[in-house]
Structure formats: structure tokens, C-alpha cells
Amino acid sequence: MSTLVTYLVEDNLALIGLASPPVNALGQPLRAAILEACDRAASDPAVSAIILHGENGLFCAGADISEFGLAASFAEPSLPDLLVRLTQIDKPLIACIDRFALGGGLELALACGYRISATGSRLGLPEINLGLLPGAGGTQRLPRLIGAEPALEMMMSGQPVSASHALDLGLLDRLIGEGDGLLEGARRFARELIHEGAPARPAERHSNPAAALPEDFFTRYRATHEPRWKNRLAPRLVLAAVESACVLPLNAGLQREVALFKEAEASSQSQALRHVFFAEREAGKVAGVSASTALRPVANVAVIGAGTMGGGIAMNFANVGIPVTLLELKPDALERGLGQIRNSYEISLQRGKLTQAELDKRMALLTGTLDYADIAECDLVIEAVFESLPIKQQVFRTLDEVCKPGAILASNTSTLDVDQIAAVTRRPHDVIGLHFFSPANVMRLLEVVRGKLTAPEVLATVLKLGKTIGKIPVVSGVCFGFIGNRMLEPYSREAHRMVLEGATPAQIDQVLTDLGLAMGVMAMHDLAGIDVSFLVRESRREAIAHDPSYCRVADELNALGRFGQKTKRGAYIYEGRERKEDFEVIALAERIAGELHIPRRPITTQEIHDRCLFMLINEGVQLLDEGIAERSGDIDLVWINGYGFPAWLGGPLHYAEQIGLDVVLDGIRHYRKALGEYGEMWFHPAPLLERLVAAGKTRIERL
Incomplete structure (x- = not known):
């Protein structure tokens, strides 16, 4: 028997404990151990019911994320195959949930005939946060247990629900209060089932998960929510999987789910979101600080x-x-x-x-x-x-x-x-x-x-x-603007310069929001306050004085008292919550461009994308080279969580890796020549970017 599970037979109950700390992640070794233990219990005539529980006070927090995208993800026994086998056991199988049953952990519980939980536990299917969908039966079994609509909402939100709410939904069969002893409660429940001659699996509560839904439910759901999903793939795949649960038999639905999961797993969006997941865990690893570093008490x-x-x-x-x-x-x-x-x-x-x-x-x-x-x-x-x-x-x-x-x-x-x-x-x-x-x-x-x-x-x-x-x-580390605002500077500078060259604020912002950013750069300055940005520029005039065009439109708007949303005027006009283009701003840009002898011309979507994003990326690479940021993932976290960069693109530096570091470098060099004196002034490739490309590297790291 594997050390990853414990196995104990008491009276006529088999207690199988998951013992793979810290969170009983369902990697291939643990999957194999669970299968072996459950098969052993299933074939033992002395065992009448099986209790699956977590050792050390935790059931299961999900799949082993480090396996995703690798052959190990579906190595035998795959999680879908394991769970199908559990559903075939002809003895009551009880999931005993403590603290967490998340993702694959909840799918493991769904494969059991019965579920019992401590009152403080949380249950959920958070796969959408990694650009995935539940891939081991969750999209098929949960709708059959609690109905299609509440199941869909759990998967789309990715947020866990409390044990009490799970009981109300019908996801749990029983709650065990604090101090009552969860495992002992599971034993009592198992004996009740044996005494009553309960079936190994109760009949499906919602054999037709969509029975209570309007006929056009999925069509309307898609039309209502797609604008909010923007370019995200995972919500569309989750919806397709749940819709399959409503029209296909279980076995066919499970096959459809696996196909959809593999599509999501192979997507660049899921790769990006998994990068973000691991970046969050790496961010706490800081040079000079360890687990043994003493902490100061903070009571107030x-x-x-x-x-x-x-x-x-x-x-x-x-x-x-x-x-x-x-x-x-x-x-x-x-x-x-x-x-x-x-x-x-x-x-x-x-x-x-x-x-x-x-x-x-x-x-x-x-x-x-x-x-x-x-x-x-x-x-x-x-x-x-x-x-x-x-x-x-x-x-x-x-x-x-x-x-x-x-x-x-x-x-x-x-x-x-x-x-x-x-x-x-x-x-x-x-x-x-x-x-x-x-x-x-x-x-x-x-x-x-x-x-x-x-x-x-x-x-x-x-x-x-x-x-x-x-x-x-x-x-x-210490520098002007630290990570986020220092990178904001060239990103913002290029947006304002292109307004002088012929783009409109709305055109620039549209390119950025189409990419998935929460807000365009011009609208962002309106929200933060044009007067606030002006004061930042004032504090560093010596560094920007050599460029007379530097954010001149913003300086003029500030002089006019157009501070953005708080004054209802900035790069845009604001009427309530509605943002409208202001042709006075375009006229202002035309006048300034004339004074500075800047030729105006049509600006393409591609140019807006490349000049804003490539200079943002270039500054991030420079920050890494200087040691201001410890790792590229830290930079991505700053821009995702502080500036609305889409997580499904992985942050600006991960996005650069997806585009190709050579493409970014070529773009910077192109605009350095194409923009003449202005290009020579500002488009300086970060030396680290040049070294990475010269070395044939595809990842951004210090060399």
C-alpha cells in the first residue's frame, strides 16, 4: 500500500485517508494510490461501506497544477478514469470533506455516492481562474446533482461556497457541527446507510438538468455574458460543457468534457493564467528573507x-x-x-x-x-x-x-x-x-x-x-515610480504622442480594451486625475525637458482645469457614467502638433498596439535587468493587479514571450528609425532584451 494513503478497516467500514501534504493534490501517484485502495475495499467482503477522507484535517484542494500541459496530466490512471471507476463501486462510498473540496477535489467528492462535511468547509470548482473547466466529470455530475443553473454559476464564478450553502443546494447530504468529530460523524452516517440498505449511488436528483430552464436559456445566457467575457476562452468552454450535460447521456457528456478540457489546457490563455498562479506563489520568495526571518508583532x-x-x-x-x-x-x-x-x-x-x-x-x-x-x-x-x-x-x-x-x-x-x-x-x-x-x-x-x-x-x-x-x-527596489508607475510612463508617453500624430484618445483606448485591458490609458488618466499626473511630471521636468511634445496634450488639459472624471472633462466628456469623445481635444492636439511641426497622419491599430505595448514591455525588461524587480513574474503581477492588464494574457512580460521577444525587439528598432528624431530620442531597446534575443532565448530572465 502506498504511503500517500492510509487504509484501515474498522468493523465493516474501510477508511481511506489521503495523505499527500500539503493539500492532497491529485497528481498521478496519489491517483494510483486512491485507485488501489478503493479497489481493495471494493473487493473485500468484510467491507460494507467506504469512507474517503483527508488526513491532517484537509480533504483535497484539487489537481496537481504542475502537471497541466504535460503528459502527466492524463497519465494512468487519469483523474477522469479514476472517478468513473469510483462510480462503479457497488458499496456506499462517502466523501468526508474537511476544510476544502476544490476543483478535482470536489470532482472526487462528486464521484462518491454520498458527501458529508464539516460546517466550516468550502466547496468549489475554481478551474475557470486557470483558463480551464472541470475536466473530471464536474461539468456533467454537478448539474445532475443540483441542477444546471446553480452548477453553471458555481463554475463561472470560480468561487467556493460554504458548506451550509452546499447543503442547501443539495451538494452535501449532511453537515457535522464543530466539536462533533467529522470522521466519527462519517462513521455514523455510513452505518445508517448500511442499516437502511441504501444503494451505492442514489438516483440522480436532476436526471434532466435543464428541465426547469427556459428553452432558450443557453442562448440568452451566452448573449448576456459574452460582452463581459471579452476574449476569454474558458467561460465559453464551460458553457458548452454544461450545455452538453443537458443534451447528452452521461458517458457521452464525459467524453465531450474531456475534449473541451484538453482544448482549454492547450490554449495560450490557460498557459498564461497558470503562469500567474505560480507567479503569485513565487512573489513571496525574496532575497535576504527566509522562513526563519524574525517577524515583528503588529497588533495595531x-x-x-x-x-x-x-x-x-x-x-x-x-x-x-x-x-x-x-x-x-x-x-x-x-x-x-x-x-x-x-x-x-x-x-x-x-x-x-x-x-x-x-x-x-x-x-x-x-x-x-x-x-x-x-x-x-x-x-x-x-x-x-x-x-x-x-x-x-x-x-x-x-x-x-x-x-x-x-x-x-x-x-x-x-x-x-x-x-x-x-x-x-x-x-x-x-x-x-x-x-x-x-x-x-x-x-x-x-x-x-x-x-x-x-x-x-x-x-x-x-x-x-x-x-x-x-x-x-x-x-x-527604489527607483522613480517603482515597478508599476515606471512602466506606465513610456506606455502613457506613447499614447499621448500618438494623439499629436493623428490618433484620437478613443482610438487608442479601443485598441487597448480590445486586447483585454480593463481600461485604456487615456481613460485611466481621466479616472486617476490629469492634475495628479501633471504633478508627477512636474517633479521630474529635468528628465523630460528635452522633448517639447512630452504629454503636451495632458499639460494643456491640466491648464484648462480639465482634470478628468472629477471635473466631467478630461480627454473625454463625462455625462453621468457615460464617456463621450470630445472633438475639442482633437482640435487641441491639432493645434499643438502644428506648433511643434509634428506631421499628422492616420495611425493604424497595429502601430498603437506596438508603440504602447512594446515600450511598456521594454521598460519592464529594463527593470528586471536593474534588479528593481526580482523576477519577470513579479512585474506581470503588478500590471495585472494594479493596472488592469488581462490575466489571461499573463501580464506584459509573459505576453512578450507569447508574441516573441525577437518580434518585440524588431518592433522597437523599426520605430526608432521610422519616427525620426523622436524615435532616436525614446526608442532604446533594453540591453537585456537585446542579449536575450541574441542568445536565442524565448523567456525573459536575467542573463
Whole structure:
């Protein structure tokens, strides 16, 4: 018997325990061990029922993702074949679910005749998040168990459901409360089934899964949701699989599901999403920090500044039960900030995402103050004031005087030099950058900016804390704009330059949103505030003064008071939620182009794509070469989670690998020549990109 499972016969029950830590991933060795154990129990006349459970308090979190795309994914016994065999066992087979039954783990449970769970467990089919669909019977068995529509919603959302909701859906047969003993509850349930002479598998509850649906359900579902799916393949394949469950016999549906799964698995989108999955896990591996690095306790937090950003930052900590002191200089600003936080929570309450008790608990964790003395004992202090180096330095001088030894002092700067901020204190080793993205209580990205003197335990502490508050922390070195905003600069520069050359803001944004970005670059500046971008440019005029065309349209819009959405005018006109083209902006671009003697011409979709995306990619490669980013996957995570780059393209650097590094380099060299003096000025291929192409490399990595 394999060490990957435990096997025990008690009375007339076979207890088969999955013992492949950490999450009992269903790789080929575990699949083989399960098959051997279940066949042994099935053939043993002393066994009347079988209980499949997880050792060490966890059932199964799914397939072994590292096998996807490899021969091992369908190596014998494949998961689909294993589960078909389990359905053929002529004894009651009970899945005993603790903590998780996700993906292939839930499909394993569905292949069992009965399912019992601890009350705190979560059950789901998250394959769509990897560009896949359930490929081991999930799309066929779940609709037959709970009906087509709720099954489709579980697969499309990719979100797990609670055990209590699973019971309501009919996905579970019984819940075992806390303290009752899950495995003992499974034993009692098994004995009941034996005593009652229950069949090995109950009759299907929904033998016709679509019986309760309108005849045109799938047609209407597709028409309603396809605009939101954009270029994503997986939702279309999930829908096709569930539709098959409604029109095909089970065996034919299972065959159709496997074919659809293999199509998804081989797609570039799934490869990209699997890249993102592993990038998230790699991001926490940082040079100089290990599992043994000591962590500083963070029992309470202070946030300096109660504006939109400061309030959002404070909410992150209150949401997970960490007390927060919010400091402002003026009473009205403090009152307004706390009011905005309450209003945000009340919106969540109205939408059913929060209970009144949860709202009250979170607000009780928030304390306002006008006195720095009240934050003297805080373990972590996050400055979220105006993006000005002198102002931030003054705040840190005060924190240096007030805060207790060992307190972590963090700046929420988006572009400024963290080392210059740290230099005004006597404890630069305690200083770090924590760049939250707006809205800070929603956006998943947290850029963690490591100063040259930041202590390893400070970095390790904030990385762990970032995960605690539900963020994806990505470490950046110190440079202008860190990872995200430094890459935004050439991306944005090319968009604004092409407006002068003849493209419209809408044309540029359309190319980017057609690719799958959440928002085009011109609309993004309108949302963030054209005045905010102007102040960033003002802080670095020396670096851009040699180009008189540099973001000139944006500078003119700022001078006109057209700051974007907040003033209803920017690159676009805003009427309510509707965004409209503004021909005054086009006229403005024509005038500036004339003044600067920039010829205007038709700009193709391909040129917009290449100039914006290739310069974005080029800057990312340069960041990697400089060591600002530790790995290319970190850069991809920043742009997916902070700037709306489509995850199914894997982030800008993975996208470059899909396009071909030689294609990117050739494109940059082409525009360097084609754009004349402007091209010579800005289109400099990153040396690392040139080295990678010269070496015949297809992956972006340091050489």
C-alpha cells in the first residue's frame, strides 16, 4: 500500500485517508494510490461501506497544477478514469470533506455516492481562474446533482461556497457541527446507510438538468455574458460543457468534457493564467528573507492622512480585526474621513456583503486623532499624505521623534524615493514603502518598496501582513515610480504622442480594451486625475525637458482645469457614467502638433498596439535587468493587479514571450528609425532584451 494513503478497516467500514501534504493534490501517484485502495475495499467482503477522507484535517484542494500541459496530466490512471471507476463501486462510498473540496477535489467528492462535511468547509470548482473547466466529470455530475443553473454559476464564478450553502443546494447530504468529530460523524452516517440498505449511488436528483430552464436559456445566457467575457476562452468552454450535460447521456457528456478540457489546457490563455498562479506563489520568495526571518508583532496600526487613500488603507486592517488609529491635522478632515469609511461600509451593507454587526465591529476598531502622541505605541505607521517629498519627509521627521523603537514606518508613496524619505530619520532600517492602489480597500496589489537599508525582518513582516489583509504583495527596489508607475510612463508617453500624430484618445483606448485591458490609458488618466499626473511630471521636468511634445496634450488639459472624471472633462466628456469623445481635444492636439511641426497622419491599430505595448514591455525588461524587480513574474503581477492588464494574457512580460521577444525587439528598432528624431530620442531597446534575443532565448530572465 502506498504511503500517500492510509487504509484501515474498522468493523465493516474501510477508511481511506489521503495523505499527500500539503493539500492532497491529485497528481498521478496519489491517483494510483486512491485507485488501489478503493479497489481493495471494493473487493473485500468484510467491507460494507467506504469512507474517503483527508488526513491532517484537509480533504483535497484539487489537481496537481504542475502537471497541466504535460503528459502527466492524463497519465494512468487519469483523474477522469479514476472517478468513473469510483462510480462503479457497488458499496456506499462517502466523501468526508474537511476544510476544502476544490476543483478535482470536489470532482472526487462528486464521484462518491454520498458527501458529508464539516460546517466550516468550502466547496468549489475554481478551474475557470486557470483558463480551464472541470475536466473530471464536474461539468456533467454537478448539474445532475443540483441542477444546471446553480452548477453553471458555481463554475463561472470560480468561487467556493460554504458548506451550509452546499447543503442547501443539495451538494452535501449532511453537515457535522464543530466539536462533533467529522470522521466519527462519517462513521455514523455510513452505518445508517448500511442499516437502511441504501444503494451505492442514489438516483440522480436532476436526471434532466435543464428541465426547469427556459428553452432558450443557453442562448440568452451566452448573449448576456459574452460582452463581459471579452476574449476569454474558458467561460465559453464551460458553457458548452454544461450545455452538453443537458443534451447528452452521461458517458457521452464525459467524453465531450474531456475534449473541451484538453482544448482549454492547450490554449495560450490557460498557459498564461497558470503562469500567474505560480507567479503569485513565487512573489513571496525574496532575497535576504527566509522562513526563519524574525517577524515583528503588529497588533495595531496608524494611518497618517484620512483622505480617500488613507481611509481605504485603514479599512484593510479593520476588516481583519486589527485596530487602526487615523491621524489628521484638522478636525473637519478627520470627521470627513471617518464618515467616508462608514459610508463605504454602509454601501457594502446595502449590497448584502456585510452585516450590521460586522459594520459596527469594524467601525469600533477605527479611532480618529489629531495628536501624534496618540500613535506613539503603534507597531506600524503608514503615511498617506500628499505626494510631495518635502511634506512626506517632514511627516517622517515627526514619526522618528514620536514612534516607539521597533515601529515600522511606511510611506504610501507612488513615485518618490523611499531612501530619501528614510534618510531624514535615525532609523532608516525601519522604513519601507507600501504603495497601495486606489481604491485601497479594493485593489489587490500592494507594491512593497524595499529601501537600501530596510531591515529583512521589516520586509518579512509587511509581506506577511500584506497577505493577511488580502493583498498580493510584490517587492520593488527604489527607483522613480517603482515597478508599476515606471512602466506606465513610456506606455502613457506613447499614447499621448500618438494623439499629436493623428490618433484620437478613443482610438487608442479601443485598441487597448480590445486586447483585454480593463481600461485604456487615456481613460485611466481621466479616472486617476490629469492634475495628479501633471504633478508627477512636474517633479521630474529635468528628465523630460528635452522633448517639447512630452504629454503636451495632458499639460494643456491640466491648464484648462480639465482634470478628468472629477471635473466631467478630461480627454473625454463625462455625462453621468457615460464617456463621450470630445472633438475639442482633437482640435487641441491639432493645434499643438502644428506648433511643434509634428506631421499628422492616420495611425493604424497595429502601430498603437506596438508603440504602447512594446515600450511598456521594454521598460519592464529594463527593470528586471536593474534588479528593481526580482523576477519577470513579479512585474506581470503588478500590471495585472494594479493596472488592469488581462490575466489571461499573463501580464506584459509573459505576453512578450507569447508574441516573441525577437518580434518585440524588431518592433522597437523599426520605430526608432521610422519616427525620426523622436524615435532616436525614446526608442532604446533594453540591453537585456537585446542579449536575450541574441542568445536565442524565448523567456525573459536575467542573463
